[in-house]
Amino acid sequence: MNWLTEYVRPRIRTLLGRREIPDNLWIQCPACEQMIFQRELEKHLKVCPHCGHHMRARAEERLRWTFDPGYGLIELPKVPLDPLRFRDSKRYADRLREAREKTKLEDAILVGHGTIEGAKSVIAAMEFEFMGGSMGAAVGEGILAAAKLAVLQEAPLIVFTASGGARMQEGAISLMQMPRTVIATRLVKEAGLPFIVVLTDPTTGGVTASFAMLGDIHIAEPGALIGFAGARVIEQTVREKLPEGFQRAEYLLEHGILDMVVPRGELRSTLARLIRLLCTQKVESEAA
Amino acid sequence: MRHFLDFEKPIAELESKIDELRRMSEPEGMNIADEVERLNEKVERQLRQIYAKLTPWQKTQVARHPDRPKAGDYIRALITEFTPLAGDRAFADDAAVLSGLGRFRGRSVVVLGTEKGSDTESRVKHNFGMARPEGYRKARRMMALAGRFGLPILSFVDTAGAFPGIEAEARGQAEAIARSIEACLEAPVPMVASIIGEGGSGGAIALAASDCVLMLEHAIYSVISPEGCASILWRDASQAPVAAEALRLTAEDLKRLKLVDRVIAEPLGGAHRDPESAIQAVGDAIAEALGPLLALDSTTLKARRREKFLEMGREGLAQR
Ligand SMILES: [Zn+2]
Numbered sequence: 154m155n156w157l158t159e160y161v162r163p164r165i166r167t168l169l170g171r172r173e174i175p176d177n178l179w180i181q182c183p184a185c186e187q188m189i190f191q192r193e194l195e196k197h198l199k200v201c202p203h204c205g206h207h208m209r210a211r212a213e214e215r216l217r218w219t220f221d222p223g224y225g226l227i228e229l230p231k232v233p234l235d236p237l238r239f240r241d242s243k244r245y246a247d248r249l250r251e252a253r254e255k256t257k258l259e260d261a262i263l264v265g266h267g268t269i270e271g272a273k274s275v276i277a278a279m280e281f282e283f284m285g286g287s288m289g290a291a292v293g294e295g296i297l298a299a300a301k302l303a304v305l306q307e308a309p310l311i312v313f314t315a316s317g318g319a320r321m322q323e324g325a326i327s328l329m330q331m332p333r334t335v336i337a338t339r340l341v342k343e344a345g346l347p348f349i350v351v352l353t354d355p356t357t358g359g360v361t362a363s364f365a366m367l368g369d370i371h372i373a374e375p376g377a378l379i380g381f382a383g384a385r386v387i388e389q390t391v392r393e394k395l396p397e398g399f400q401r402a403e404y405l406l407e408h409g410i411l412d413m414v415v416p417r418g419e420l421r422s423t424l425a426r427l428i429r430l431l432c433t434q435k436v437e438s439e440a441a
Numbered sequence: 442m443r444h445f446l447d448f449e450k451p452i453a454e455l456e457s458k459i460d461e462l463r464r465m466s467e468p469e470g471m472n473i474a475d476e477v478e479r480l481n482e483k484v485e486r487q488l489r490q491i492y493a494k495l496t497p498w499q500k501t502q503v504a505r506h507p508d509r510p511k512a513g514d515y516i517r518a519l520i521t522e523f524t525p526l527a528g529d530r531a532f533a534d535d536a537a538v539l540s541g542l543g544r545f546r547g548r549s550v551v552v553l554g555t556e557k558g559s560d561t562e563s564r565v566k567h568n569f570g571m572a573r574p575e576g577y578r579k580a581r582r583m584m585a586l587a588g589r590f591g592l593p594i595l596s597f598v599d600t601a602g603a604f605p606g607i608e609a610e611a612r613g614q615a616e617a618i619a620r621s622i623e624a625c626l627e628a629p630v631p632m633v634a635s636i637i638g639e640g641g642s643g644g645a646i647a648l649a650a651s652d653c654v655l656m657l658e659h660a661i662y663s664v665i666s667p668e669g670c671a672s673i674l675w676r677d678a679s680q681a682p683v684a685a686e687a688l689r690l691t692a693e694d695l696k697r698l699k700l701v702d703r704v705i706a707e708p709l710g711g712a713h714r715d716p717e718s719a720i721q722a723v724g725d726a727i728a729e730a731l732g733p734l735l736a737l738d739s740t741t742l743k744a745r746r747r748e749k750f751l752e753m754g755r756e757g758l759a760q761r
Contacts, residue, residue, distance in 0.1 A: 236698070236757025237689045241674040290754040297751070319642075319664045321674060324688045325700050326754040328664040331643060332650040333754075335622050336747050359664070361615035362603075362643040363622060381615040381643070382605030386669075390605050400610060408611050 182206055198417045207374045207417055209354055211256075212263040215278035215313045219421050224267025229259065229298050232290040237324050245322035248284065256283045260291035261316070264299045266306060270425035272432070274311055275303040281315040281355070288360050289320030293330035296364055300337035309347040309428050314365045318358020327359065334364035342369075347431045349424065352379050352402070352411070370427060371411045372420070373402035379410075444713075446502045448491060452710070455484045488710040495659065497691050498682035501667055503659040504638045508713040510720055512539055512554030512597040515637060518720045519727070520545055520552055520595075526586075528579060532612065535576030537568045537604070538648075540583045545595060546728055551587035553580050553648055554597035557638070570639075571604035574617035577647050581617075584624040584632075593731055594632040596648040601666065603644035618647045625650035626746060629739035633730045635723050636660045636692075636701070637712075652746050653730040654700075655723065656692040658707040662700075663690035689758070700753055703730065 179188045184206035194201075198218055199208040216224060239245040253259065261283035266275045277299035279286045286292075296312065303310035319327040341348045350368030352361075354377035362381050373379060380400035388395060398404045402414045415423050445453040459480050462473055495503065503509070516523055520543035527534040539554040557570035580596075587594045603614055625632060625648065632651035640649065640662030656662060665673075667685035672678040689695070692704040705726045712719035734742065 232754065233757035236754065237687070238758065239687050241684075241687065293754065321665055321670050321688070323754070324664055324690065325662055325695055326698065326757075328642060328646055328662075329700055329750065329753045331619075331646050332622050332626055332750045335619065335626055335650070336750060339623070339626070359643055362618040362647075364619070366613070366616040366619040367623060380610050381603065381618070382610065386605045387607060387610070391607060393607065395607060399607065404611075408613070410613050410616060 212278035212280035216265045220267040226265045230294040239322040252283045261286045262292045262295035272428045273308040276311045278313040279315045285317035286315045287320035289323040289327045293333045296334045297337045300340045304344045310341045311349045313351045314356040315353045316360040331363035338367040377402040497685040500659045503711045504661045506713040510716040512556045519724045529575040533575045537572040538576035551594045555600035570600040573609045574612045577617035577621040581624040588629045596634045598636045599638035600644045602641035618643045621647035622650045631734035653702045656701045661690040
């Protein structure tokens, strides 16, 4: 702990107790619990300057942080609203409406196209704030649209995953997004284009067990939770304590499931370098 | 001993009465054969009534019935010269996935199946039908073999889902499932999948992203178990019957949603009452599905298969 935080923390708390400070001006790091000035956090791409904890990011931020300025978003295909007329304690139709109001997004995915350090690319970014980034028909269509756009533009496809898994409220329709998104990966690969997956916290369930594990390259952010089954389900099944760091990015790297774990600040340059290295033929022939 | 489900109680009572009668020596002035016949008719009427309107939760019980024929039973009855092949060539052989070569009605095929086991010993051996990464990697190897030799692939799906374990995660359960789905979609040969009991989530679709998906009348196919769904969305696992309803996991609903291709009728009272007829019905349906697929070249097959999955979910249930 450094002198600055020791000194600053109690003061922040008293300030926060008063009303004149907007709630969002100071953010508490969920890992080290230190308070961070909002603007400082933005500058560090939502990585805690004290402990390096990578906070969850919005889909919009992923695109903004990765692309060069001047990228565009594409409109995604519409899907049937509440195809099963699903209702738990709330109607799925209402949950969707609330999620749309909260996130200002249609569903849990954004697709954009632009350049990364000058290299043309398509990015699909999942939005965890939208019903836990769960994959239903809309996310499936989003991944497919991104793949088709990549093929059309002869650009690599980069997907930032963030998902709790399937959209249960769409039943087996959400299950079928697994083969559908696998088809999307095939379209990109058959066109000879790179498919790069950036796994962010958290990526689990049906998303992990489909397109997210079929990248030419798998990158993850430090500390990201990545797995198929949920930790609680595993604990209940095997009745064992889970090992330290289980299902975290570093654990997956050690077990050969990832190519690399890359801090957020280095993601953009890493992606640009990978694209340049993979697409030499294209770049060279264009230069010739 | 026969295992009865809760809602089969009236049947259980009638049948125990029948057994009792049969054990009795002929009493004076009573024709036992007539009485048995009368009771049997009553059993049939009751079964017809109960099974005509099973709730999704009751179907879940039927789909998991311990006496329901398992993948191995289908393979034994439908596949001649079955030659099991083992191992993923990397780590282990996973007994939750049955695989091998054999003949289906004379034609050489590759067979895959998730096997739950039928008694304590075999259930443990097959890990209750929950495959580990090695199982999906073995399946992928088998599908590659089928492609190399132009053999159709038949799969029998009956699993609660992929095994949720520490080692399974460490060895890449998610990647293994994703690759297995990819192998189904990329197979240059016809593939027919039959959902014979439980089609549990990723562990099921890993062996069922096929040209034709057949589903038994009382089987279920779902993205999550009703219990799992209830404990997450209702925060109460005892709401499973309600979740089962909401998830639309029955063959009838899935057919209506165009997520499966054909529903196979089960014998009266479910496959567990007459496994032999159920297995034969599945065999006939496979033969019918396979016929037209055999006429297609691999490019057409793959394109059609993709198109079929790409169309899924573009329409919901029709307004009722
Ligand atoms: Zn921190």
